[in-house]
Structures are given as C-alpha cells and as structure tokens.
Amino acid sequence: MKSIAILGGGLSGLTQAWKAQKSGKKVTIFEENSRLGGVIQSERTKEGFLLDYGPNSLSLRKQNLSEMLEQLDILDHAIDANVIAKKRFIVRAGKLVALPLNFPTFLSSRFLSPTGKLRILLEPFIRKSKSSSESVAQFIERRLGREVLDYAANPFLGGVFAARPETLSLPNAFPALAEMERQNGSIFRGFLASRKKFNRMEKTRLISFPNGMEELITRFEMKVQCSILRKHSAKEIESVHQNGWKIKCTSENGSQSILHFDELICTLPATQISSIKWTNVKNSKDLNVLSTAPHFPLSLVFLGFEREQIEHPLDGFGFLVPELENRKILGTLFSSTLFSNRAPEGKVLLTTFVGGERQPHLAEMNDGSLFQSVSDELSCLLGVKGKPIFQKIKRWPLSIPLPDSRMSERKDAARRLSSLNNGLSFSGSHLTGVSLPNCLEG
Numbered sequence: 001m002k003s004i005a006i007l008g009g010g011l012s013g014l015t016q017a018w019k020a021q022k023s024g025k026k027v028t029i030f031e032e033n034s035r036l037g038g039v040i041q042s043e044r045t046k047e048g049f050l051l052d053y054g055p056n057s058l059s060l061r062k063q064n065l066s067e068m069l070e071q072l073d074i075l076d077h078a079i080d081a082n083v084i085a086k087k088r089f090i091v092r093a094g095k096l097v098a099l100p101l102n103f104p105t106f107l108s109s110r111f112l113s114p115t116g117k118l119r120i121l122l123e124p125f126i127r128k129s130k131s132s133s134e135s136v137a138q139f140i141e142r143r144l145g146r147e148v149l150d151y152a153a154n155p156f157l158g159g160v161f162a163a164r165p166e167t168l169s170l171p172n173a174f175p176a177l178a179e180m181e182r183q184n185g186s187i188f189r190g191f192l193a194s195r196k197k198f199n200r201m202e203k204t205r206l207i208s209f210p211n212g213m214e215e216l217i218t219r220f221e222m223k224v225q226c227s228i229l230r231k232h233s234a235k236e237i238e239s240v241h242q243n244g245w246k247i248k249c250t251s252e253n254g255s256q257s258i259l260h261f262d263e264l265i266c267t268l269p270a271t272q273i274s275s276i277k278w279t280n281v282k283n284s285k286d287l288n289v290l291s292t293a294p295h296f297p298l299s300l301v302f303l304g305f306e307r308e309q310i311e312h313p314l315d316g317f318g319f320l321v322p323e324l325e326n327r328k329i330l331g332t333l334f335s336s337t338l339f340s341n342r343a344p345e346g347k348v349l350l351t352t353f354v355g356g357e358r359q360p361h362l363a364e365m366n367d368g369s370l371f372q373s374v375s376d377e378l379s380c381l382l383g384v385k386g387k388p389i390f391q392k393i394k395r396w397p398l399s400i401p402l403p404d405s406r407m408s409e410r411k412d413a414a415r416r417l418s419s420l421n422n423g424l425s426f427s428g429s430h431l432t433g434v435s436l437p438n439c440l441e442g
C-alpha cells in the first residue's frame, strides 16, 4: 500500500485525505495546530452566541458535492439557511436597499437608476471581448455598465473575496461567466441556454450546522480514516532521488522527527510554502511562484444586542457596502437571522467585515477604535441604539488568496512541479479557488 503525506489539515487537506484513502493509500495528515479545519472555526461563547470566525455557510449548487457530503454522512446533520435570508441588501445613498429577487421587483427597485437598468438590457447586443485576460471590473463594465460595476459587482466582491473587482481576473475568479460569453456571446443568452440544465438540477442549498461550520470538519474527521499528526509543523521537505519524500517536522515541545512517504500533497496556504526548506526539488523556482497570491488583512467584528436595540427588522442575509458609499465597513451579516440558534432567545448577532483590499488599514485598527467605528456605522445604517451586550473581534492578517491575473501562472507552476517531481502535488484554496465548494472539488 502506498503511503501519502498531506500537509495541512484545512478543508483542502481533509478532502485530499479522503480521496487518497478512497484510492487505497495509507494517509498521514500533518497539521501545525491542535485542531483541524484551518480557517473554518466556530465557537459558542459563554453568553450563548455562536460565532463563525471563518466561513459562515456552504453553498451547495452541484449534485456531485451533495453526493460527496452524503457519502461522508455530513448532509444529514446540516441545517438550511432561513428562507428569509434570500433577501439581501446593499447600501445606496446611506440607506439599505433590498436587491431585487425577480423581474417585477427589479423594475421597481431603487438599487439601480432607470439608466442603469436600461443599460443592462443592452447586454445581449454587446460584442464579445477578444481579450482572454480581462479583470472582473472590465468585464462587468463592458457588458452591464458602470452602475452595475459600482453597485453590484463592487459590493459583492467586497463581501466574497474582500477584494476589488479591478484586481480579480475574470477567467480565474468566475470561469463560468467567461465561458458563457465565449460560447453564447452574452451572459443573458448563456443563462437562457443553461436554463433547462439548471431546471433539472436540485435547488441551491445554503447550509451550515447546529454547532457552526466547524462541525463540517469534525464530521469529515470522523470519516477519514488516517493518521492525524496535530501540532506537527512541516519545516523541511526533501525528495529522495525521485523515490519518495522525507518530511522533517517539529512538534509542540520542539522535538523534531523525520518521516518518509511515497507521495506528498501540499495543501498549505500560499504564504507558508516559501517558509519551508525544499531540497532536491526539480524546478524549485516554481515554488516561489506559488507564493505570489495576494492576501489582505480582514477583521470580523461580532456584536450581540437585545432585539429591541435595533430598528431594522434584520429580515435578510445582511447588507454589503459599495466602495462609492465611502463607509468604514465592507458589510454585515445578520447572523442570527441566517441560521437558527446563533443567539440566545430575544437577542441578535451581527457579524461585520472590515478591511480587505479596499481598506486594509481599517482591519488593523486597535480593538477600541474598531468596535467604535463599527458601532457608529451600524447605528447609522441599522438604527442600533445603545451598547452591545456582547462583542468580539477575529483578525485574519492574511485572509483570502485572491484569484488575480497571476493565478494561471501559479496553476501552471503547480502542474510543472507535479509533472517533474514524482509523487508531489499541490492543492489548497490559492489553487482551487477560495469557496468551500472549490476546496471540496479539489
């Protein structure tokens, strides 16, 4: 039986471990922390609030992912988002405006001006681009107009990637949209063409778990039968004359060990790859290319309130802030509306995102200034009165690896390293894409 080492025990590492186990390999996971899951972390506080410090939900669009989670006995334990969470808001002229859910509400919505709405209708008549390397901003502005870029794409990408649409590459961040234009000449025609296919598919489910997203990891762990070396940080990796891999790691008490494996999959964050000493790796300069994914700091501010302290009905997923609105937050999730049991009876939990590419310095403010700044914004936008009954900050100094224009170079570098070095491969959100479905598809 071939032995395989997986570096990193985040969702990408566990996914690779499960696949390797299914193909009959003897799997060992190296994880430097005492817990698995990487950025997927949940905590129930003593005040009774359930905080997700990383992802808050998993969007299940594809049948194959649902099947995979069923095989892992995970789906039976999932909970669905509140139906009301379909409603989402953006900020326009300092007020929350609901995004339209269908064509009649699109026509009456204040989310875009009449000119902005008319510009969308021109989309099927806009020519295809000859460039295959447009940014998301260039694509959206060209096909749907400036207002959609400013009031839809900009806040949406601030919420998903904590990034600007100008930095994200269309083929790397949204390959399906790029493909739709290539095949159908238009996004609208592309949607129409795939409508039949979508109708056959199950509806998208937005799920989490009674104990937060970390339960995805604990349930995964129950099913993956492998050796898990917690508190084992990989420090040095050596290719043994194209005949296996030596991993030198340190454990919590500082003791070092060297272990030998036939194969190795590295799912470490891009920022960690260059901190490892690699020996005898062919084309080792490609290892530096892998580390080039841009990351920005992001802070999550959790605030708990009595329900009656907030004027807004909190009847939705939350709101996102377009950059043009000039505010100090990227957006806020109505966490206790989104899933049940996130706050004690009669209380609500709000999760606000600060910083990212747009305002990295704001993510780095000290705790007092960060709480004050978020409270000021929420009192203005949601009519929050008085002090929170609970508050906490989670900081991510290097939050999300952005799918910028160099992502294709990074994927090529990973492919070259795998083809030149027997038994070596790479995965992780910097290569697969950052969403949880991307990590699960590996």
Ligand SMILES: Cc1cc2nc3c(=O)[nH]c(=O)nc-3n(C[C@H](O)[C@H](O)[C@H](O)COP(=O)(O)OP(=O)(O)OC[C@H]3O[C@@H](n4cnc5c(N)ncnc54)[C@H](O)[C@@H]3O)c2cc1C
Pocket: 007, 008, 009, 010, 011, 012, 013, 030, 031, 032, 033, 036, 037, 038, 039, 040, 053, 054, 055, 056, 057, 058, 059, 232, 233, 234, 235, 267, 268, 269, 272, 298, 300, 396, 399, 400, 427, 428, 429, 430, 433, 434, 435, 436, 437, 439
């Ligand atoms: C704040 C935030 C919110 C998000 N929200 C969502 C969301 O709502 N929905 C969604 O789909 N996606 C979301 N994402 C994205 C998604 O959570 C991540 O892309 C995904 O979890 C990354 O998993 P990974 O295994 O690739 O990396 P990681 O989770 O970073 O795992 C890497 C692992 O490697 C370990 N490690 C590092 N160095 C070493 C070493 N030398 N030796 C051994 N182990 C090491 C780390 O400890 C870690 O456990 C969010 C991300 C963030 C940061």
